[in-house]
Every structure is written in structure tokens, then in C-alpha cells.
Amino acid sequence: MADFTQKIIENIRENLRNEVDWSGSTPLHFAASVGLKGVTARLLARDTTGIERADNKGMFPIHIAASVGAIDAINSLVSTNPDCATLRDEAKGRTLLHIAIENRKCNVVKMVCKSLSFKDTLNMKDNDGNTALHLAVKIRDESIFRYLLGNKAVELNHVNGVGYTPLDLAKNIKMEYRFASRQNPTEWMIRALAHSGAHFSPHRRDERIRANKSEEKKAHGKNLSQSTESVLVASALIATLTFAAAFTMPGSYRIGSPKEGSPALGAFYGFKVFLVADIFAFFFAVAATFSLAEYGNRGTVDPLVRCVYARLSVGLFHVALKSVIIAFAFGVLVVMWGISINTIVIVGLATIVLVFYGNVPLRHDFRLLWLMYNRFGFSRRWDLYSSTSSHLDWTSRRLRSFSATLAWNLVKLLWTYILIFVLAYFAQLKQKS
Template sequence: MLFKDAYGGTPLHWAAFKGDLDAVGFLLSISRSTIFEKDHRGYFPIHIASKADNVKVIKMLVERWHEPEELLTTEGRNILHVAAMNRSDNVVRYILATPELRKLLNERDINGDTPLHLAAGYCHPGVVLSLTRQKGINLNYLNNEMLTPFDVYCKYKDIAFFEEMKLQNGITFCALSSAGCEQSLDLNTHKEKRIVTMLPNPAKIQWMKDQVGALLTAGTLVATGTFTAGFALPGGYNSPDNNPDKGTATMINNHMFQLFMICNTASFYCSIICILCCSYALLGDVYPAVKALRLAGKLFGVALPMMSLAFMAALHVVTGKLSWLASLILIMGTISLVILFTDSIISLAPLDWNLPLVRSVSYCICRLLVFVFLREYDAEPPAYLSEKSGSKNKKKKSKKKKSKDKVEKESSSKNMNEKSKDMDEKDE
């Protein structure tokens, strides 16, 4: 029962990791003391189950030991800390839904980090959404470095900005800001110094240039299409022969035609300004280029839905006499516009307003995005949270390697001496 592997794990550790309820129940029936056995990382079996997102195993272990808050790792982390840093959203929801375990919500580890600090630092948007929706959570606790959860996220964002985890970072930002998380005064005080000392990453600059080129091409296409549609009006123009309204559009009094003109004009000017911002983004200075690129992306997010809406209105104008076709066009256009406007709202709407309605809307949108796009993603621990542990692990590994090398050298030298003695005896 107390046999341990090379990592210090007992059979109960492995059963908790695999989620085998029969094995866990059998091992606990033989000896309940295995609950209090740690592995080399300082994890109890309940921490392993929390890391593996095995809720049923945690329920079984909690039934045998009703005070899991006393089971802490060597870093002072409870099961909610471990679940938050390992994206175990099911375990987080179970803990928050259990009144006896809800007291773990604002507990701190050795570094002063709460579960929300770890979820924000590791950039797990699903866990952040679950934690911030819970009543009684302190959103602006300061850890030992005087950083709030939003500060921890900002430090991670500086490392992972413009990388493949951009959507993950954006959802985490919306979840934190809409919940009311704030930056500490200490981080705001040194913000300018930190920005000045930051050196641009060549890989990120190249990624930004590629994005600018893509936006420039797309904005030019939208501007060209809307410019052409502005003169090729549906229904044409009134003929100049004995007509007081010569040169004007024939469908000028149609409401859908008026919607077409408004949306087409808005799309054209947004795309033009987007192209202008892209030209500013090609400047040598990195930080104005980043701001111009963000503005260009928002303008393009407006231009594209406006152009789609103008296209739908124009088709409805020319097919107005055929009711079933006009209705079908409206249905198809409405579905596509809902998708486009949802994407635009996510990038443009002020989801960081701390208002109940906006919080509910942003929570639903972010939860939907997590379910659709981020059900399976790999998230390495950020430098802020893994720097210390990584350096310690490297030191330990180097020490272990040195000790192993010494043992191997000594054993090899002994073997050589023994072989030489045997050879000498044979020669004699």
C-alpha cells in the first residue's frame, strides 16, 4: 500500500490520476492513511485528482476526510489552487457548488496567490469565468509581490502577446475586466518604466507586419466593392428624358434601398480609415504601430458586417416582388449577420464595463467562446509563475545529474580495477 514509484507516488496517487473509483475505494478500505501520503512534488492523492479533473474521486476522498483545506502542497496550495492552475473547470465548479469547500475561494499559497491569481496567470478563461461569478470572491487581493489577479494576467500578456494564444488571452481579459478586477497602484506606477525598457521581439514584429498586410488587402477589397456598389445601384437611375428626377435612383423611397445606401457608405469609409491606419502601422516605431493595428482591426470589424448588411438589403430590393425568395434571402442574411456582429461586439463592445447587464452578456459570450474554441488547448505555465519553480527544478536536476555522474564514475573505476586485478591473477 505504501510502495512508491520513482516520483514518490503511491497506488492511490495513480488510481486518483486515472479516475478509477473501484481502485480508489478498494485502497481506502484497506488503509485510509494513504490519503496523507505525498509524492516528490508535495502532492496528496486529492491534488492529483484535482489536477486530472476527476470530480468523482475528489468526492470519495472528501467523504473519507472532511477537511481537505488542511491538505496542502509544499507550496501551500489546496485543491482549488491546483484545479485553477491546471484548467480543471469541472473540479472548480464542484468546489464552488459545495458549501463546505467554498471557503477555499480566497485562500492563499506561500506566494500569496489566490486561485484567481493562478487562473489568470496561467490564462485559463473557463476557470476565470467560474471563479469571478462566485459571490464572496475578492477580485483584487494582493499577493506577496503586491499584484492583483489582473496584474498577474498583464505580466503574462506581455510575454504571450501576438502569439497563437491571442483568443485565449482576449477571453481571459474580458472575463477579468468585466468582473471588476483592477490593476494595483504599484503596477500602474512603474508601467511607463516597464514599457520603455521592453525590447521589441523580432518574431512578434514580423507577425504584426503580416497582419498589417492581410488587413490592408482585405480593407482594399472592401473599399473597392463598396465604391463600385455605390454607383451600380440596384434598380438603376431615372432616365433623363422629360423626367424632373433625372439621374436619381429609381428605388430612392424604398426602405431597404435606404438601408443599403447607409450600410454601404459606412462600410466604405470604415475600410478607407482602416487602410489609413494600416499605413501608420508600417512605421518604424513599434508601439504606435500596435495601436494603429488595433484600431484598423476594429474598423475592419465594422466594415465587414456593414458590407454584408448592404448586400442583403440590395438583394431584397431586387427580389421584392418574389416574396419567398426575398424571405429566404433575409433568413440567410440574418444568420450570417448574427455571426458577424457577434464577432464585432466581442472586439468592439465595452465588455470591461462593470455593469450587471454587461457582465451577464460578456459572461455568456465568453463561456460560449470557451466551449466552442478552447475546449482543448495547451497552456504552458507563464514565466511569472514558472520562473522560480523552473530554476529550482533545474538546480535540482543539475545536482542529481552531478551525483549520478559521480556514482557512475566511481562504479566504472571500481569495475576497471576489479577487471585489472582479475587479469593480473590470471596472468600469474
């Protein structure tokens, strides 16, 4: 393919290398859009004048390459003419970095952030005054945002055309989705920016507070009902399964003994763990189902009240789900103990994975830890500035201190498991006594 392309390029007449089609595109535009390795470099070896020639939309070849994620084409263009790294399209004033972010080309953003050739591009603004960091916050892409914030050369407090910093934009997006989950990317971006030393622009705080319009409340209420339907179904299913499990104990029941009808494996500590976990799962699932059915999903309840109960039900559902995981694991453990060690090992490993799987706050904490290390090392305290924490209404130390937040999220992850094992331990002690 490369040899065939080379022959075509060699046979192009000199006067055709800069000819344009109906869209104003030159052969170099097409080569950049294809992204095949070596094609752009071979074309540039014949003629470099097309690098700074825009199409009818004001896009230069390097912008086309960025929009499709063609790393090889970008490198060929920049190595031939380093100045094209800072070219801005004629329509919106965007650099290749702006265009890559708008098209979610994470590979291009990663390359730009790691290469010194693009250092001058990192903080350039488009016609609306937005830097690359502004756009990363707008599209709420965690990977792109992480690469930008991890680069020390990226400025955090540039204001755009309407006077907003990236932190302002993130806060505004959060306010537009006031009923959204706290695990959303915007929540993490706000924390990352705040702990990195970003500031709000000097606006009055009352201007940031939006009125609760009735139309907005109705729209949020509808979205809330749709988003919690799956939780309602799942929590009801967990309640049904755990109710049945309470009367079909693992290992069956004793027959023909003084304790006839009691669980055959009831003397084992693992059985106590299973039983406590099953009880936890049932009652927390019932509580989650009730919260949603009675308050969270009823259109006659005020959206603000529904939001409170919806979040409460999600928390209850998480506890029920964690308890089901432990109940299943220890149910298998007590039945298969001494029979199949391989089964126990497989179930144990799967349980450990499930314990940490899907824990977005904890994952965000470790991502933030790595991000802060890349940007500052361990030479800076990561607590918030007082003005920033005041604007965010983060007054407690749990919110202002990164280490306190990490500890709190670890407690939220593990308290259910710890309580199950502790209660089972006391039940075992009482039985022995």
C-alpha cells in the same frame, strides 16, 4: 468495466494496496488519475490510508485528480476525508484549486466554487503567496476567473510573496502587452476586479511605470505587423468587392424607358439602405487599408505611432464589415421581395446574429453584469473607488461608471447601423419630394 474493476480491487492483497512504484505512486494515485466513475470510491472502501500519502513529487491523490479534472475521484476523496480538501503539495504548497487552475480544469474550479466543502480552500496561498485568484489572472482564463470572482467568499485583495494583489498582476500583464487589443481577457479582468471593489497594493505609482526600452519597442512592432496583416488583406478585399457592387446594382438597370440606365429597384427604401451601406463599406475599408499600409505595417514608423494607426484601422475595418453585412442583407431583400419570403427570413435572422457576433466588449459587459449580480446582487453601486480609478487613469465617467460603459459599448455597436438607416431614410424622402 465497473464490475471488472471491482473484482481487481477485491483481489488486491492487503499489503499491496499501499505499495508504491518508482514514482512513489500508490494504487490510489492511479485511480485518481484515471477518473473512471466509482473506481476511487471502491478503492477507498477497502483502505483510506493512501489519501494522505504523497508521491515523489509531493502530490497527493486529490492533486492528481484535480490535474486531470476527475470530479468523481475528488468527491470520493473529500467525502471520505474532508481534510484532504486543504492538503497542499509538498513541492510548491499548492492546493487542488491551484493545480486545477494551472491545468485549466474549469469543471474542477466550478465545483470547488459551488460546494461548501471547499470553502476553506478558496483563499489558501501557495509557497509564492499566490491565491487561486492570482493564478486565474496569470493564466488569463475568463471562465475560471468568472467562477472565482462570482463567489462571495473569494477575497480580492490578498497580496502574494512580492506584494501584488490580483489587480496589480492584471495591470502588470496589461503593461507587458501594451499594444494588445482592448478586447483581451486581461482588460475585462481589470474592469471586473475594479468594479468588484479590488484595490492596488500600496506601491508608489511611479514604480508601476516601466521605461520604454528600444528592444521591447522592436519586439512589439514586429508582433504588431504580424497581427494586422489579416486586417490589411480583409479590408482590401472589402474595398474591391464593394467597388464592384456599386456598378452591378441588385435588380439590374432600366432598359427602354426615360430613365434608362438607372437602377431598376432604385425607388425602394431597401435599395437606398443597400447603397448607403455599400458606400460606407467602401470608404471605411479604403481608409483602413491606407492606415495600415502607410503607417501601421511599416517597420520605419515608430511602434507607438504604428499602434495608434493599427487600432484606428481595426476600428475602420469593423465599420466596413458591419456595412457589408447590411449591404448584403438589403441587397437580397430588395431582389427577393415578393418572390421568396423564406429567403428573406433566413437572411434576416443571420444578419441579426452577425450584428452581435464577435462583439467582445458588449459580451464582456453582460458577463460583468451577471458576475456583479452573483457577487453583490443589486444592493451595491458598481462604480469604481476613486483610488482605483486614479491608478488606472480612468478619469472620465464613461470608464468609472459601469452603466456609462455599457451604454457607450451599445452606441459603438449600433451607431453604424443607425446612421446607415437614417441617411437612407433622408434619401428616400428627398426622392419622393
